[in-house]
Amino acid sequence: MSEQTEVIDKKNIVIRFSGDSGDGMQLTGQQFSDAAALFGNGVSTFPDYPAEIRAPQGTVGGVSGFQVHIGDDAVKTPGDYADVLVAMNPAALKANLRWAKKGATIIVNLDAFNDKNIEKAGYKENPLEDSLLQDYNVVPVRITHLTEETLKDSGLDQKSIVKCKNMFALGMIFWMFDRTTEHTEKFINTKFAKKPAVAAANVKVLEAGFNYAANVHALAVHFNVAPAHIEKGRYRTITGNKATAWGFMAAAEKAGLPLFCGSYPITPATDILHELALRRDLGVKTYQAEDEIAGICTSIGASYVGNLAITTTSGPGLALKSEAAGLAVMAELPLVIVDVQRGGPSTGLPTKTEQADLLQALYGRNGESPMPVIAASTPGNCFDYAFRAAKIAVEHMTPVVLLTDGYLGNGAQPWKIPSMKDLPEIKPNFAKEGEDYKPYARDPETFVRKWALPGTKGLEHRIGGLEKVNVTGEISYVPENHQIMVDLRAAKVAKIADSIPEQEIFGSQDGGDLLVVGWGGTYGHLYSVVRELREEGKDVSLAHFNYINPLPKNTEAVFAKFKRILVCELNLGQFAAYLRSKFPHFTYEQYNKVAGLPFTVVELKEKITELLAR
Amino acid sequence: MAEKYTPKDFKSDQEVRWCPGCGDHGIINSVQKALAELGYPKESWAIISGIGCSSRFPYYMSTYGFHTIHGRAAAISSGAKTANPKVNILQISGDGDALAIGGNHFIHAIRRNIDITTLVFNNEIYGLTKGQYSPTTKLGTKTKTSPYGTIETPFNPGELVIGAQGRFFARSLDINVNLTAEAIEAGVRHKGMAVVEILQNCVIFADGAHSLITDKEMKEERQLILEHGKPMIFGKNRDKGLILDKTGKLKVVEIGKDGITEDDILVHDAHCENPSMHWMLVHMKAPEYPVALGVIRDVEGVTYNDALDAQIESVKASSKIHCMEDLLNSGDVWEVK
Numbered sequence: 044m045s046e047q048t049e050v051i052d053k054k055n056i057v058i059r060f061s062g063d064s065g066d067g068m069q070l071t072g073q074q075f076s077d078a079a080a081l082f083g084n085g086v087s088t089f090p091d092y093p094a095e096i097r098a099p100q101g102t103v104g105g106v107s108g109f110q111v112h113i114g115d116d117a118v119k120t121p122g123d124y125a126d127v128l129v130a131m132n133p134a135a136l137k138a139n140l141r142w143a144k145k146g147a148t149i150i151v152n153l154d155a156f157n158d159k160n161i162e163k164a165g166y167k168e169n170p171l172e173d174s175l176l177q178d179y180n181v182v183p184v185r186i187t188h189l190t191e192e193t194l195k196d197s198g199l200d201q202k203s204i205v206k207c208k209n210m211f212a213l214g215m216i217f218w219m220f221d222r223t224t225e226h227t228e229k230f231i232n233t234k235f236a237k238k239p240a241v242a243a244a245n246v247k248v249l250e251a252g253f254n255y256a257a258n259v260h261a262l263a264v265h266f267n268v269a270p271a272h273i274e275k276g277r278y279r280t281i282t283g284n285k286a287t288a289w290g291f292m293a294a295a296e297k298a299g300l301p302l303f304c305g306s307y308p309i310t311p312a313t314d315i316l317h318e319l320a321l322r323r324d325l326g327v328k329t330y331q332a333e334d335e336i337a338g339i340c341t342s343i344g345a346s347y348v349g350n351l352a353i354t355t356t357s358g359p360g361l362a363l364k365s366e367a368a369g370l371a372v373m374a375e376l377p378l379v380i381v382d383v384q385r386g387g388p389s390t391g392l393p394t395k396t397e398q399a400d401l402l403q404a405l406y407g408r409n410g411e412s413p414m415p416v417i418a419a420s421t422p423g424n425c426f427d428y429a430f431r432a433a434k435i436a437v438e439h440m441t442p443v444v445l446l447t448d449g450y451l452g453n454g455a456q457p458w459k460i461p462s463m464k465d466l467p468e469i470k471p472n473f474a475k476e477g478e479d480y481k482p483y484a485r486d487p488e489t490f491v492r493k494w495a496l497p498g499t500k501g502l503e504h505r506i507g508g509l510e511k512v513n514v515t516g517e518i519s520y521v522p523e524n525h526q527i528m529v530d531l532r533a534a535k536v537a538k539i540a541d542s543i544p545e546q547e548i549f550g551s552q553d554g555g556d557l558l559v560v561g562w563g564g565t566y567g568h569l570y571s572v573v574r575e576l577r578e579e580g581k582d583v584s585l586a587h588f589n590y591i592n593p594l595p596k597n598t599e600a601v602f603a604k605f606k607r608i609l610v611c612e613l614n615l616g617q618f619a620a621y622l623r624s625k626f627p628h629f630t631y632e633q634y635n636k637v638a639g640l641p642f643t644v645v646e647l648k649e650k651i652t653e654l655l656a657r
Numbered sequence: 658m659a660e661k662y663t664p665k666d667f668k669s670d671q672e673v674r675w676c677p678g679c680g681d682h683g684i685i686n687s688v689q690k691a692l693a694e695l696g697y698p699k700e701s702w703a704i705i706s707g708i709g710c711s712s713r714f715p716y717y718m719s720t721y722g723f724h725t726i727h728g729r730a731a732a733i734s735s736g737a738k739t740a741n742p743k744v745n746i747l748q749i750s751g752d753g754d755a756l757a758i759g760g761n762h763f764i765h766a767i768r769r770n771i772d773i774t775t776l777v778f779n780n781e782i783y784g785l786t787k788g789q790y791s792p793t794t795k796l797g798t799k800t801k802t803s804p805y806g807t808i809e810t811p812f813n814p815g816e817l818v819i820g821a822q823g824r825f826f827a828r829s830l831d832i833n834v835n836l837t838a839e840a841i842e843a844g845v846r847h848k849g850m851a852v853v854e855i856l857q858n859c860v861i862f863a864d865g866a867h868s869l870i871t872d873k874e875m876k877e878e879r880q881l882i883l884e885h886g887k888p889m890i891f892g893k894n895r896d897k898g899l900i901l902d903k904t905g906k907l908k909v910v911e912i913g914k915d916g917i918t919e920d921d922i923l924v925h926d927a928h929c930e931n932p933s934m935h936w937m938l939v940h941m942k943a944p945e946y947p948v949a950l951g952v953i954r955d956v957e958g959v960t961y962n963d964a965l966d967a968q969i970e971s972v973k974a975s976s977k978i979h980c981m982e983d984l985l986n987s988g989d990v991w992e993v994k
Contacts, residue, residue: 303740340736497741503719506723507723
């Protein structure tokens with residue numbers, strides 16, 4: 044290491060990799076985060092990619108980014124602003140400069156800053172030559188040229204050579220953070236096992252980038268981020284969508300039921316279907332339906348014959364599924380509907396995150412159609428809430444909505460691998476041959492009916508979407524009967540509150556000045572800001588909800604302990620409106636953002652500090 | 658394994674509420690007859706319907722039954738059969754349910770060749786909503802929503818089935834209980850998606866929609882009841898038949914006239930993979946041609962549900978992942994000590 048290089052110990056570092064969508068930035072970012080996780084850092088990542096698969100090269104619309112937050116403590120968010128920005132071309136700089144902290148190190152691929160690319164990015168002048176970047180530590184590197192030099196004797200064609208340039212940038216970053224290239228080399232050799240020449244080229248460029256950074260003294264700073272104090276155990280990196288898929292598979296295994304997923308491709312939910320489709324080895328049946336409606340309807344059919352049935356979608360798809368979801372409510376069949384929320388309304392912002400489907404999930408059906416709604420709050424706990432959604436659906440004979448969002452679904456974190464034996468049991472309540480079966484006879488405590496499967500002798504019966512007489516299930520239009528059935532279906536869902544955990548408070552258990560209330564995917568940001576404020580001595584606590592309908596039984600008691608309640612969510616106030624309808628005697632202040640982006644800890648801190656001063 | 662049933666064994670205790678004279682009464686008799694003949698265990702049947710007059714069907718049967726939502730019975734049946742291929746599924750839809758709101762699911766269930774039997778009760782009208790035209794209503798027909806006559810070309814369900822690469826299509830008449838029962842039996846026995854169109858009379862809103870072919874005086878002249886391996890002969894005196902003319906079109910001829918003998922008459926081959934002849938038969942309209950009834954196309958193929966089960970078995974056999982614990986601990990995993 045050079046004498047001129049300064050070593051800085053940092054608690055947290057945020058790095059943002061950006062380039063054209065074909066530049067391999069997602070892979071580069073993922074490799075860095077995997078290496079950091081292996082080293083023992085806390086890690087949280089988030090990809091930021093365009094909706095277009097191959098937007099015009101060199102334009103801002105085609106920029107793909109990947110942000111990694113590493114720290115010496117449990118990292119809960121991908122970070123607000125970057126300490127280090129890698130920009131592989133002018134468009135990447137243009138699109139991402141707003142995400143760089145003042146003073147950040149910006150590594151640019153100098154070879155890409157030609158007149159044509161500068162113009163395509165929408166700059167009038169070369170941004171490297173005017174005052175735009177004077178507050179930053181800009182490190183211009185001829186990444187393309189150096190990659191070509193490294194591989195000039197490789198025998199590869201020019202296109203393949205240039206494709207390796209992301210590894211040069213990654214090598215530099217590895218040096219900058221004092222990490223070895225070992226893990227990535229292993230990854231490259233596995234990925235290109237059938238193309239040894241390509242593997243060798245990538246490894247060579249990776250090492251060249253590392254050595255270049257070490258030799259040229261171009262990077263004045265060398266960061267040291269110590270390992271975090273992480274709970275012992277086996278870990279892997281997991282995204283929210285993968286965790287969701289695995290949670291359902293775990294639930295199916297625990298329940299002893301085959302898993303069926305009827306679904307239609309939709310961003311950002313499709314990865315769940317991809318993951319399930321891979322698992323024929325575990326007997327998973329995925330059915331790529333002709334439309335969203337068929338997605339849920341095939342799952343209802345699968346539920347009717349005794350499968351653990353799920354359907355996965357995003358906001359527009361949930362809208363299309365609503366009539367069929369009502370059928371599952373009416374027939375009282377188990378089903379989980381996953382909504383990986385994205386920016387709306389209509390097609391909206393397919394690749395961006397938002398929490399604006401809450402009221403649709405709660406109420407977006409005709410008639411009195413009560414449905415449990417639960418929400419995951421970290422990429423990793425998508426596994427737990429998928430599992431719990433399935434457990435509720437099967438044990439309470441009801442469709443359940445599981446809300447995640449684009450931020451959780453695509454975000455990744457190191458995840459402590461659970462053991463199957465530690466997961467709770469799931470007990471389907473099947474009617475058995477020989478019993479005097481009545482399709483709508485109910486458990487007196489839970490109001491749950493039994494599940495009688497076609498094929499079981501003697502239990503033949505009819506169900507459907509028409510109103511029915513309780514117990515027998517015969518069609519009935521009698522006014523008094525309809526009232527009874529509407530009340531029973533509502534009571535059945537309300538009763539689920541008996542089997543969910545109480546709401547926890549992070550912070551002052553006995554109450555205090557301010558309770559921040561959130562739900563779902565905003566957990567990492569809300570937790571981080573509340574923790575920071577508490578470290579500064581402020582009396583701020585957090586109640587972050589995963590169970591939305593029904594709410595935990597102690598919700599009202601939790602709210603009553605605090606002087607003020609601030610509901611923070613990525614919509615115009617849907618959870619706040621819901622809470623007002625449930626507990627109208629509290630005052631709910633709101634902080635809302637609908638920009639297709641997660642909160643930043645900075646903006647939350649500003650808002651809460653200002654509120655506390657009032 | 659076949660059990661002894663009578664049609665009565667398939668009747669439920671519910672009062673049948675179709676209008677007096679409705680063609681559905683005949684159809685339910687045919688279904689109960691067919692199911693008794695087939696002898697599959699009663700509990701193996703699930704009758705799944707959409708919405709419409711015909712879709713009340715499951716309530717009147719003593720099997721498992723699911724009365725679902727408008728247009729979606731094909732999708733729900735597809736999911737049920739895929740999830741548990743042991744269940745025998747009879748899907749009941751009307752012309753509106755199957756071909757208008759449910760058109761997308763109908764063609765895709767056919768394309769996938771899922772092993773279900775679909776009965777399309779075609780009365781060329783929306784009955785339950787009291788008389789609006791449907792996708793099969795003849796051009797120019799006056800209904801409540803077409804008081805000056807429709808201006809839409811109707812679907813011919815059989816053409817749609819063949820267009821969607823269907824492998825089984827039969828057509829029958831509500832009043833011909835035996836023919837309908839035989840068509841249903843053949844459809845159930847066919848491995849794969851089977852569509853049986855039943856021309857049904859709505860006495861209230863479209864009475865006589867099929868009278869051109871059901872008319873007592875003319876029916877023998879206007880109905881060609883097809884049987885595999887038999888010549889395509891029809892008529893009161895069994896003296897008419899079909900041949901291909903020089904231009905490749907079907908032509909009605911009289912046996913014994915212009916030197917035509919029975920040997921010249923086309924022989925029905927329901928099992929022919931090439932659907933050209935089946936399409937021509939499906940396309941025939943009265944009074945220019947007789948209307949083709951019976952099993953028109955019956956060609957075995959690989960079903961979706963069998964293909965999926967086979968794929969699962971083959972992937973299982975070669976995979977290292979046998980349970981969730983294997984999956985959770987596969988790939989890039991590290992230990993924090």
